[in-house]
Each structure stands twice: as C-alpha cells, then as structure tokens.
Amino acid sequence: MYRIQIKDMDFEQIARSGQCFRMKVREEDNRVWTIAAAGEYVEAVKEEDCFLFSCGEKEFEETWAGYFDVQTDYGCYKRGVDSEDSYLREAMEWGWGVRILHQDLWEMLVTFLISQNNNITRITGSVKELCKQLGDKRKGTGLTMSSDGSWEETERSYDAFPKPESISSAGLKGLSGLGLGYRDKYILSIAKTCGGSEGEQWLLDLKEADYKSAHTMLMEQYGIGRKVADCVCLFGLHHVGAFPVDTHVRQILEVHYPKGFPLERYQGYAGILQQYMFYYKINQISRNKLRGT
DNA sequence: CTACAGGCTGGTG
DNA sequence: CACCAGCCTGTA
Numbered sequence: 001m002y003r004i005q006i007k008d009m010d011f012e013q014i015a016r017s018g019q020c021f022r023m024k025v026r027e028e029d030n031r032v033w034t035i036a037a038a039g040e041y042v043e044a045v046k047e048e049d050c051f052l053f054s055c056g057e058k059e060f061e062e063t064w065a066g067y068f069d070v071q072t073d074y075g076c077y078k079r080g081v082d083s084e085d086s087y088l089r090e091a092m093e094w095g096w097g098v099r100i101l102h103q104d105l106w107e108m109l110v111t112f113l114i115s116q117n118n119n120i121t122r123i124t125g126s127v128k129e130l131c132k133q134l135g136d137k138r139k140g141t142g143l144t145m146s147s148d149g150s151w152e153e154t155e156r157s158y159d160a161f162p163k164p165e166s167i168s169s170a171g172l173k174g175l176s177g178l179g180l181g182y183r184d185k186y187i188l189s190i191a192k193t194c195g196g197s198e199g200e201q202w203l204l205d206l207k208e209a210d211y212k213s214a215h216t217m218l219m220e221q222y223g224i225g226r227k228v229a230d231c232v233c234l235f236g237l238h239h240v241g242a243f244p245v246d247t248h249v250r251q252i253l254e255v256h257y258p259k260g261f262p263l264e265r266y267q268g269y270a271g272i273l274q275q276y277m278f279y280y281k282i283n284q285i286s287r288n289k290l291r292g293t
Numbered sequence: 294c295t296a297c298a299g300g301c302t303g304g305t306g
Numbered sequence: 307c308a309c310c311a312g313c314c315t316g317t318a
Contacts, residue, residue, distance in 0.1 A: 018299065112299085119298040122316055181314025186301085225301050246299035278299075 001143070001153060002060045005050040008074035010097020017098050017279040018120055019235050021111060021127045022161075032143050034156075036131075037067055038104035041140030041158045045151065054143045054153055069099050069238075077272050082265065087256040088273060091280035098279050100240055100272055105203055106194055107161045108236030109221075112228045113186045120282070122179060129178045134162035134170055164199055167191035186223025193221060211239040234271045243270045248281045 011033040015023040026032040026043070033044050040063050043054040053060055065071070078092050110130070115123050142156040167175070168191045175184040193199055206217055214237055218229035230244035243263060245253070253261055263270050 115298095116300040117298060117313080118300090118315090119317070122298080125316085179315070181316095182301095182312095183314080223301065227300060231299075244299070247297090248299060282299080 001151065002053045002055060002057045003047070003050050004053070004060065004070070006068065006070050008078075008097060009051070009068065009070075009099055011044065011046065013095050013097040013279065014099055014101065016283060017095065017275055018282060019275065020101055020103060021120075021124045022131070026142075029145065031145075034142065034158075035064075035067075036158050036160070037101075038063075038107065039138075039160050041138065041142075041156065043142040043156070045143060052143070052151060054141045066102050069102055072099070074099060074272075077269060080266070081273065082262070087252075088277065091276040092273075094283075095276045095279040098275055100234065100238065100275055102238050103235050104161070105207060105232070105236040106164065108232050109190050109194065109224075110161075110167075110187055112231040112235070113190060113223050114180060114183055115231070116183065116223075116225075116228055118183075126179045130175075131159035131161055133178065134166045134174065135159040136162075164191040164193075164195035168195050183223065189222040190224075207237065211237075211241055214239065215242070230271075234274075240271045241268045243274050246278075248278055249274060252277050252281055 011023070014020070015033070020037070022036045024034055026034055031045050035042050035044065040059075042059075042064055045052050053064060055064065081088050081092065083089070111123070111127055114126050114130075118126075136159070138158055138160050140156050140158050141153050143151045144154040146152045162170075167187060172184055172188060175187060178184075180187060194203055206214055209217060211233055214233055215229050218224050218232055219226065224232070227244050227246055230242045233239040233242035234244060243249075243261070261270070266273055
C-alpha cells in the first residue's frame with residue numbers, strides 16, 4: 001500500500017467527467033475505487049488529507065503517478081482563468097477535482113470510437129463487455145477493510161483491455177453482442193491498424209507526432225472524425241491544447257460564448273478547461289437535484 | 294411512443 | 307466547399 005497527498009483530485013469527479021470508462025466504486029464497499037488501465041489494476045480510497053493506493057510506492061511511481069497526472073499543478077490553470085468568466089469559474093469550482101488522465105493510446109482509440117453518437121451509460125457497458133469477452137483475465141491487488149478497521153491488500157481478478165490482435169481475430173462476429181451497433185466495423189478497422197509490429201510502429205509514430213500531425217493521422221482512420229481525433233489527442237496523447245467540440249460543448253459555446261471560446265488566451269491548455277466545462281454540463285441534472293430544483 | 298446519445302460516412306447540390 | 311440523411315441500439 002502507498003499513501004500520498006494529491007491536490008485538486010477527486011475520484012468521483014474524474015470518473016464522472018467522461019474521459020475514462022473503467023473507473024468505478026466497488027459494489028462491496030463504496031469507499032473503494034477500482035481502476036483498470038493499460039493492463040494494470042489498482043484500488044484506492046480517499047483518507048483525511050491523502051489517498052491510499054493498493055500498490056506499492058514503486059508501482060505507484062511507475063504507473064499511477066503518471067496516470068493521474070500528479071506532477072501537474074492544476075491550481076496554476078485555475079488561477080490563469082479570466083476572473084470575469086463566471087461560467088468557467090463556476091465550472092472549475094464545481095469540478096475542482098477533475099484532472100486529465102494519461103491514458104493508454106490504444107484504449108482511447110477504441111473507447112472514443114465507441115463513444116460517437118452514444119451515451120455514457122452505454123459506452124461504459126460496451127467497454128466493460130469488450131474487456132470481459134476479449135480481454136485477458138488477470139490477478140491484481142485491491143483494498144479490503146479488515147475487522148480492526150484498517151485497510152489491507154487482497155487479491156482481485158479483473159479483465160484487461162483486449163489487445164488489437166484479440167479484436168482482429170474476433171472479427172465482426174466476435175464484436176456482436178457488445179452493444180457497439182454500427183461502430184463495430186470502426187473498431188475492427190482500428191484493431192487492424194494497431195495490430196502487429198507495423199501497428200506498434202504506427203502507435204509510436206502517433207505518440208511522437210505533435211498535436212497537428214497526430215490529429216491528421218487520426219482523421220485518416222476509418223470512423224475517426226474531428227471530435228474523436230481531438231478526444232484521442234487529449235486523453236490518449238495528452239495534448240492538452242486539444243479542444244474537442246461535441247454536442248454538449250457546442251451548446252455551452254452557443255449559450256455562454258456566443259463570440260467563441262477564447263482559445264488564444266488559453267493556448268496550449270484549453271482542453272483542460274474544456275474538461276471542467278464538460279463535467280459541469282453533463283452533471284447539471286444531479287446539480288439541480290442537490291439544489292432541489 | 295419519440296428523441297437523443299461526447300459523430301462519422303458517403304452522397305448530393 | 308457546405309449540407310445532410312442514415313446509421314445501431316439502449317435509455318429517458
């Protein structure tokens with residue numbers, strides 16, 4: 001186990017911000033967050049003023065510190081926002097613990113192909129089922145509270161995200177029943193692109209490319225348009241200047257930024273601000289419930 | 294029942 | 307170029 005203090009971070013908010021679909025609370029104990037990413041698995045709980053992870057310090061530093069973007073000070077971004085911009089201010093206040101995760105590129109390609117013209121509930125279900133059907137079964141370590149009230153490490157099994165080759169060999173037939181709908185052919189196509197040594201090289205090239213070239217490379221792929229390409233850039237390549245415009249963000253822009261979002265002002269990190277606004281928007285319903293309206 | 298999901302493709306004007 | 311019908315299907 002490993003304890004660490006991380007500012008500006010909240011699991012609930014990150015999990016509900018629509019950037020990852022494999023982070024959820026344990027059914028048996030809703031204090032425990034389960035996180036599966038890039039073939040690894042970890043569980044974590046929030047304590048007084050820090051977080052407790054089920055892994056050791058070494059694994060945390062090698063895998064999860066990067067994943068949760070802990071080295072980045074989000075306070076800087078928040079302070080840089082226009083004090084006159086009340087919408088963005090409110091959004092950041094509401095989603096104070098939102099961060100942009102460093103997620104696996106291949107997983108983001110598949111996940112955001114699934115996300116198109118789709119809703120979060122169904123995306124989550126499809127990703128879960130995809131891993132269950134085609135991913136490796138693995139053993140990981142989780143957290144369980146013992147009778148004396150202290151946390152202890154316990155073994156868990158989980159489904160890893162399937163490799164490109166697993167999806168390719170499954171074919172359209174193997175992808176049916178996952179609730180993918182017409183997106184199945186896009187998933188199969190990207191699996192073929194990413195599979196083998198040639199596919200690995202393509203992924204490496206993508207990682208080395210700058211935002212603009214990466215976006216172009218992504219747009220060339222079957223089923224990937226402007227929005228999905230931007231999501232992959234932001235969540236899979238950590239080009240935080242990428243600013244995905246979906247139906248929600250478009251509505252936000254129409255209502256709150258009729259003259260356009262000030263991208264020039266926030267050049268290089270507008271994607272982070274987009275995430276606060278997106279989170280604020282999609283959780284509007286639960287926010288209204290809290291207010292009693 | 295209809296409308297709509299963190300859109301994209303392919304065809305048309 | 308701009309425009310847009312059609313697409314799978316679960317959920318509100």
